Amino acid sequence: MSSSRPAAVVVLAAGEGTRMKSATPKVLHDICGRSLVGHVLAAASELAPESLIVVVGHAREKVVGHLAEIDPDVRTAVQAEQNGTGHAVRMALEELGGDVDGTVVVVCGDTPLLTGETLLTLASAHSADGNAVTVLTAEVPDATGYGRIVRDGAGGAVTAIVEHKDASDSQRAIREINSGVFAFDGRLLADALGKVRTDNSQGEEYLTDVLGILREAGHRVGAAVAADHREIAGINNRVQLAEARRILNDRLLTRAMLAGVSVLDPATTWVDVTVTFEQDAIVHPGTQLQGATHLAEGAEVGPNCRLKDTRVGAGARVDNTVADTAEVGPQAKVGPFAYLRPGTRIGLKAKVGTYVETKNATIGEGTKIPHLSYVGDATIGEYSNIGAASVFVNYDGQDKHHTTIGSHCRTGSDNMFVAPVTIGDGAYTAAGSVITKDVPPGSLAVARGQQRNIEGWVARKRPGSAAAKAAETASREPEGEG
Ligand code: UD1
Ligand code: CA
16 A cells, blocks of 8 residues: 555644643543554554654643654654644644655544554545545544534535634534544645634634635545544533543444453453454453463453453463463462562462462462462472462561572471571471571571460469360360360
8 A cells, every 4th residue: 555655744733732630631541551642653653754743832841742652653743832733734834944845645544443553544545536635534323522524515516614613504414524634645735734724713824724725726536435423522511521431442342352362341441453363262250461461372360350451371260360461381380468569470380379469470380379468579390389478588677688499499388588588398387486597408408586385374363264274174185085
């Protein structure tokens, strides 16, 4: 489709977005892990334009900073005062050096549901028909506020776009609206923008007036009707933001399901655009998958998981877990109620169980940490078992230190591993130990106070108490029965 490859895509994002009622500029609000303008840029990139330029104005420092972060190749044009969409495009063309030879596509920065596919359809219709301008339109249930597409009789050629505020009653009855997306011949656009006037209800330079100007000059004006009107919806407030998020999320889940992923409850499953799946992955209700999270073949996640930038291996099971920047090996088991923090790497068939928190920890193949433990800054070998309620004491109040546990170790319950410390392969540690010294391979380490029983203490110190009576009864009962 190189013939319809545009010279430039111009993204309009200078407006304030007052109705968002937010300290964050409208186009920087997020849905499905990407800003509104980020979604528009992703769709625009599918056209492979020679230049991609965003018109910024309101809160431009923030917007420019964000753009530099997400795509350093994107150019920006400043529109210091928001004098209308025509004026905004004029600023972009000036930044691009005046006349642009070739197709110029204009889109708005607040339409995150617009797809690259629709833009490609528009661009190829534009060049195939040899139009001076092609507008993307849609039939909407409620056209209030939109510019109306005026045609030369029903189904006839587009003659003009009339803004809602400037429209007559009969024009307001039209349900075909201007999406705000256009393909233009660059030279003719620059020329026509010079002729746009401001004698309208808002005193602005309307980009939409370019259509009438070009038509009157005898050029071809065309329209492409969007298949789904929801795709062109602009976001103006947080209700529409939530609706768009819902639609995009459904789109992502539908694509995943058709590719062989089971999503048990799409209504309570939320995914980012960057999440990837392999066939036969299963997602249980109440799950959020964010960033670069990947579920490998047959991985089963949820219910109630929030996984960010986390890779879940083939056939692994992750239940009621929060994870950030973690790697779960194939067939490993995590949760319920685990917290995997950055740098966690869980090996093949390993287990991180209930109320276990891990951070910067490598857990070898087949190793189990089943219950109530904190494992921070640690390396554990293969097929070891860490007893319940163990703490890897990694912080001395100033610095973090590392604990190394070998393979085939059996550490007792309620152990403290005071780092830096190393437990050799095949070693055991006794329950309740505070391990401060290295344990050689194959040894049993015992590091706890000796038990001492003071007989008759309750009868002497708590005479007449329920405890004393129970003890007395017990002492009278013959042993070895029951
Ligand atoms: C515009 C169209 C209308 C269309 C609607 C689709 C015009 C005159 N009207 O109306 O036909 O149905 O979009 O949503 O074009 N912007 C700037 N600088 C400005 C003004 C706007 O960058 O000076 C940007 C805004 O940030 C926004 C986009 O252009 O991304 C559209 O502006 P907005 O004020 O929302 O236009 P509408 O009145 O909705
Ligand atoms: Ca708008």
